[in-house]
Amino acid sequence: MEAIKSLPVLFRNPNILLIGGGKVALQKAKVLLDNEIDFSVVTQTLCNELNALNTKHKIKSFEKEDADNFNIIIDATGNKEVNLLLKEIKKKRFFLLNTVDVPEECDFYFSSLLRYKNLKVAVSSSGASPTVTQIVRDKIKEFLPDSLGDLIEQKSLERELGIVDIERTKEEAEKLFGKVYLIGCGIGDPELLTIKAYKTIQTVDVVFYDNLITEEILNLVPPHVEKIYVGKEKGNHTASQDAINKFLLDYAEQGYRVARLKNGDPYIFGRGAEEAEFLIRSNINVEVIAGISSAIAAPLSAGIPPTARGYSSGITIVTAHNDGCTFNSNWIELLKIPNHTVIVLMGLTQTEKIVDDALLKGVDKKLPAAIISNASRKNQTTIITTLENLADASRDADKPAVLVFGNVVNLSEILSAAAIKYSSAKEVAAG
Numbered sequence: 001m002e003a004i005k006s007l008p009v010l011f012r013n014p015n016i017l018l019i020g021g022g023k024v025a026l027q028k029a030k031v032l033l034d035n036e037i038d039f040s041v042v043t044q045t046l047c048n049e050l051n052a053l054n055t056k057h058k059i060k061s062f063e064k065e066d067a068d069n070f071n072i073i074i075d076a077t078g079n080k081e082v083n084l085l086l087k088e089i090k091k092k093r094f095f096l097l098n099t100v101d102v103p104e105e106c107d108f109y110f111s112s113l114l115r116y117k118n119l120k121v122a123v124s125s126s127g128a129s130p131t132v133t134q135i136v137r138d139k140i141k142e143f144l145p146d147s148l149g150d151l152i153e154q155k156s157l158e159r160e161l162g163i164v165d166i167e168r169t170k171e172e173a174e175k176l177f178g179k180v181y182l183i184g185c186g187i188g189d190p191e192l193l194t195i196k197a198y199k200t201i202q203t204v205d206v207v208f209y210d211n212l213i214t215e216e217i218l219n220l221v222p223p224h225v226e227k228i229y230v231g232k233e234k235g236n237h238t239a240s241q242d243a244i245n246k247f248l249l250d251y252a253e254q255g256y257r258v259a260r261l262k263n264g265d266p267y268i269f270g271r272g273a274e275e276a277e278f279l280i281r282s283n284i285n286v287e288v289i290a291g292i293s294s295a296i297a298a299p300l301s302a303g304i305p306p307t308a309r310g311y312s313s314g315i316t317i318v319t320a321h322n323d324g325c326t327f328n329s330n331w332i333e334l335l336k337i338p339n340h341t342v343i344v345l346m347g348l349t350q351t352e353k354i355v356d357d358a359l360l361k362g363v364d365k366k367l368p369a370a371i372i373s374n375a376s377r378k379n380q381t382t383i384i385t386t387l388e389n390l391a392d393a394s395r396d397a398d399k400p401a402v403l404v405f406g407n408v409v410n411l412s413e414i415l416s417a418a419a420i421k422y423s424s425a426k427e428v429a430a431g
Contacts, residue, residue: 006126008111015069019062020076021046024100028074029053031110035120042066043077064089072108076100103127112137117149118156145176145285171253178252180279182272184265184291187298188214189376197289204259206251208244212263212400214377241271245278252284263400265293269319269345293317295343298375298402302382303416304409311407312341320347320354320403327353335363335387341406348373348401351394358387368409369393373401384412 014037018025021043029050032039041050041057050057058066062082067073067089075082075097083105086097099105103126111122112133121140123133151172158164181200186192198220201207207221211231221227230239230247239247244260251258266272266288279286295317299306306315318331327350334342335358347354348371359365365388374380385393387405394401 006109006124008122008124010120011072014072016040016072016074017042017067017070018074018076019043019066019082020074020078020100021050021057022076023047023049024078025074025076026050026053028076028100028110029055031113035113035115040070067095070095072096072098074098074100114141114144115149116144116146117152119148119152143177145179147176151176174255175253175283176285177255178258179285179287180248180252180258180260180275182260182262182266182276182286182288184270184272184289184293185213185217185261185263186292187264187294187301187376188212188217188374190214190216190220192292192297192376193217193220194290194292197291200289201259201261203257205256207259207261208247209261210263213261217261241274245275248275248279249282249284252279262291263294265291268293268295268317294375294400294402295345298372299343299370299404299408301375301380301419302370302372302404303412303414303419304370304372304404305411305415306341306343306404306408308408308411311339311411313339315341315343317343317345319345320350329353329357332357332361332363335367335405336361339407341404341408344403344405347403348394348397348399351403352391354403355387355391363387367405368407370404370409370412371397371401372404373398375400375402382412382416384409 016032016037016039018028018032018039018041021041022045025041025043026047026049029039029041033053039055041055042060042062043057044059044061046057046059062077062085064085067086073086073095075086078100083099090097096107097105098108098110103109106127109124109127111124112130114121114137121137121144123137123140125133155169181204183197183200185197201220202222204225206226206228208228208230209218211229218227228247230244248258248260260275262270262272264270272288276286276288296306307313314337316331316334318328318334320328322328331342332354334340344354365386367387369385369387369390371383371385371390371394372380379398381398383393383397
């Protein structure tokens with residue numbers, strides 16, 4: 001079978017006749033209307049949907065004279081007599097014919113189109129498989145930014161004014177393709193990633209990751225993707241927050257799809273809001289993908305339900321750190337609320353201050369407390385203790401760790417049987 005040779009082209013102001021008035025003709029009419037192309041219809045019957053489009057039409061059988069003055073004709077009738085008549089006309093004068101669903105008799109093919117104002121992206125299989133072209137078109141659409149049309153309009157206006165700056169146009173176009181994903185990666189176990197997070201990681205060009213992102217999650221990043229470490233931990237910042245923001249901006253402005261991998265959820269004490277705000281103000285496309293916060297998943301992995309009837313009717317998530325790593329004590333009074341759970345992030349190094357301040361404010365020294373280190377990871381440990389013994393117990397705990405206060409801690413003895421187990425995980429009782 002001889003290969004079909006085709007050349008995708010654009011017609012300016014074509015004069016088109018559409019023959020037929022059924023569902024097939026309706027599909028072609030919609031394509032023409034979507035592209036603001038004028039056309040006329042000749043048909044014996046007109047379906048209601050096509051009639052509702054208010055196109056120019058004649059209700060009649062197709063005759064030779066109906067083809068006069070048209071340089072493009074679309075036969076959507078499926079009628080052999082109409083097809084034969086069109087072939088006779090072609091012997092006497094030239095016009096382009098598209099016989100729908102008969103590729104071998106077509107002078108041209110309809111492409112699967114994406115339109116961004118004056119920018120059009122056409123995908124064609126030379127009539128071999130409209131289904132494949134539609135799928136490819138939809139995949140391309142996922143990648144192309146909606147604002148392309150606005151840029152094309154702007155460039156059209158500049159050209160009319162005699163302004164042509166190729167380098168600036170390149171920068172503006174590339175910036176439209178840049179996008180930053182702030183991805184919550186949960187607490188370490190790759191099986192706790194959301195499906196959306198996993199799929200997004202597979203499509204990006206570069207990854208910026210924190211020190212708490214596990215090797216198991218980093219192994220999900222495709223080999224060709226650039227990985228850049230920007231971890232921050234107490235007293236040891238590989239890059240400042242301002243520097244990280246600048247990295248994200250620089251890569252996005254070059255048109256890269258950037259993943260910022262963050263432990264837990266980006267908006268739960270993860271500085272995700274700061275990064276998103278900075279990028280949005282810099283006119284960068286940003287998408288935030290939720291992750292499982294350690295504030296919720298760490299208690300679960302230790303068999304501690306943050307809320308449980310008869311034990312806790314409320315939950316508060318706090319951090320023990322202010323800016324500059326100073327101690328945040330604003331939440332201590334919450335420990336005195338009956339049937340309430342307080343979950344503390346970044347509190348392991350502040351346990352002595354927590355205990356001193358809590359006891360000074362009259363918190364029950366026997367208040368149940370838990371320290372959950374490396375939640376969901378193979379080296380997870382859970383220490384069950386009380387407020388008065390918390391500082392001593394914390395000396396045996398590893399970072400990262402989550403502190404839990406409240407009567408729900410007592411349920412760990414029973415519910416830990418329902419938690420995810422790891423071969424090297426252990427539970428240590430203290431106090």
